[in-house]
Amino acid sequence: MDKVIHVFFHFVFIPLWFLFFKKKLNSTNLVKPLAISFVFSFIFGILIEMMQQFFTDSRQGDPFDILANISGATLAVIGIVLLNKINGIVDKI
Numbered sequence: 001m002d003k004v005i006h007v008f009f010h011f012v013f014i015p016l017w018f019l020f021f022k023k024k025l026n027s028t029n030l031v032k033p034l035a036i037s038f039v040f041s042f043i044f045g046i047l048i049e050m051m052q053q054f055f056t057d058s059r060q061g062d063p064f065d066i067l068a069n070i071s072g073a074t075l076a077v078i079g080i081v082l083l084n085k086i087n088g089i090v091d092k093i
Contacts, residue, residue, distance in 0.1 A: 003068040010041050010072030045069030
């Protein structure tokens with residue numbers, strides 16, 4: 001169940017940051033804001049796991065959590081790209 005939560009969190013995390021960066025960069029192209037969002041999600045996930053490992057006594061860092069984070073982020077990126085190809089929905093935002 002823990003891994004499902006990690007996948008879900010990053011699946012939601014990517015579109016929210018994508019919309020933020022798309023608006024902030026005033027970008028008509030989806031590649032740059034999507035790439036920034038993915039990298040941000042990736043780094044955030046690793047940092048959280050490192051903090052759990054090195055700064056808490058009650059939690060342990062787990063490399064499989066990082067894989068779950070990447071899986072959720074990748075699914076979100078694929079979803080955004082597919083939605084854009086099917087409907088052009090990203091261009092309308």
